[in-house]
Amino acid sequence: MTASVAMATYNGAAYLEEQLDSVLSQLSEEDELVVSDDGSTDGTRDILARYAARDARVCLIDGPQKGAIANFEHAIAHTRGDVIFLCDQDDVWCAGKYRAVMTAFDDPEAVLVMHDAAVTDADGAVLEPSFFALRGTKVGFWKNLWKNSYIGCCMAFSSALKPIVLPFPDTIPMHDQWIGMKAERCGKVTLIEEPLLRYRRHESNVTASSRGSLGTMLRQRWGILRALRQKRKG
Numbered sequence: 001m002t003a004s005v006a007m008a009t010y011n012g013a014a015y016l017e018e019q020l021d022s023v024l025s026q027l028s029e030e031d032e033l034v035v036s037d038d039g040s041t042d043g044t045r046d047i048l049a050r051y052a053a054r055d056a057r058v059c060l061i062d063g064p065q066k067g068a069i070a071n072f073e074h075a076i077a078h079t080r081g082d083v084i085f086l087c088d089q090d091d092v093w094c095a096g097k098y099r100a101v102m103t104a105f106d107d108p109e110a111v112l113v114m115h116d117a118a119v120t121d122a123d124g125a126v127l128e129p130s131f132f133a134l135r136g137t138k139v140g141f142w143k144n145l146w147k148n149s150y151i152g153c154c155m156a157f158s159s160a161l162k163p164i165v166l167p168f169p170d171t172i173p174m175h176d177q178w179i180g181m182k183a184e185r186c187g188k189v190t191l192i193e194e195p196l197l198r199y200r201r202h203e204s205n206v207t208a209s210s211r212g213s214l215g216t217m218l219r220q221r222w223g224i225l226r227a228l229r230q231k232r233k234g
Contacts, residue, residue, distance in 0.1 A: 001105060003031040003098070003156075004081030008063065008071035012089035013043040015200060019091055020051055020058075026098035027057060033087075036075035038063035044089075069175050072152070073168045082159050086152040086176065090200050091117075092124070097196035101156045104190045111187030112157040112180065114150065115196040122202035131199060132191070139191060141184040145221055150180030154197055157183060169230065171223035181224065 005023055009016065023033060035048055037060065052058040061078055063071040076084060083105055085098075097115065104113040116137075119128040128134045137149035144150060157165075157179060164186060165179050172178040183189050 001082040001102060002080075003027065003083045003085060003102065004079035004159075005031070005033045005085040005087045006072065006075035006079055007033060007035045007087040007089060008038065008068060008075050009035055009040060009044050009048065009089045010038040010063070010068070010071065011040045011042040011044055013040070013047060015090040016044055016047050019087070019089060019093070020047075022093040023087060024051075024055060024057065026093060026095075029057070032057050032059055032079070032081060034059045034061065034075050034078050036061050036063040036071050036078070038068075038071045039065045069168055069172070072175050073166060076162065077166060079159070079162075083156050084159055084162070085156040086179075088153045090202070091153050092198040092200070094196045094198065100192055100194065100196055104192060105156075105158070107188065107190065109188040110158070110190045111161055112155060112183035113190045113192065114155045114180070115192035116194060117151070117154050117197040117199040118195045119199050119201060122200060124198060124200070126198075127201065130195060132193065137191065139184065139189045141181060144177065144181055144184065145224065148174075148177040148180075150176045151199075152176035152179075153199060155179065158187075161186065169223075169227035171227045173220040173223065178224065178227070181228065185228075 037045055048060050052060045064074050101113050104110055117131040118126050119131055120126050135149045165182050168175055
C-alpha cells in the first residue's frame, strides 16, 4: 500500500518545518505529501517551495482560497495513494505513527483509522496526555453525531472513501466529522489508543477548542444529517 498525506496550509510558517520534517522522515519513497497552500503571505510558501525542490515526494499545489474545509478538499482530491492521511500544518508526528496506522490497514475491513494524541501548548509542553480521554472518543454513528470525536490530524482513511466523501457538502461544520461519519456507514473504524501525534493548540488554530451555543450545535448536526441524506440519494 502507498500513502498520501493531505496537508492544508495557510500562514503557518511558525511551526511548519517541524511538522514537515516529522512527516517526511516516516514516509517511504513511494509515498507523497500533497500540500495545498491557500495563499499564504508569511513565508509558508517559501518554506514549502524549498522542501518541494529537494524532495520529489512533496507536491505543492495552489489552494482554492475558500477556507480550511475547501483547502483540505482540494488536497485530498489530488492524492493518489491507497491510504490518505490528513495533516495540519502545526502539529508534530510522533515516531512510529506512519507504521502503526499503515499496519492497522492490513485489516481488509478497515476504512478509517484514528489514533490518540497528546495535546500541547504552542511551545510543545503537554497539556493533556490523551485527546481520546479528554474528548471521550468512541466509534459509533449516533455518538459522533451528537458529540463529535473525529479529529482530522489523527485520521487516515482508505482511498476507496474518496468518491464517497468528495465533494464536501456546503452544510458540514468541519470535514473531519463528515469523513468519520461516512466511514461509520461504509466499513470498520479502528481506534489506536497510543498517542501518535503532538496536537498543538495555539491562538492561530483554525478549529475552536470550545463549544458553540446549543442553537449552533443543533444547526450543525442538522446540516450533517441533511448532507448524509442528500449524498445517499445522489
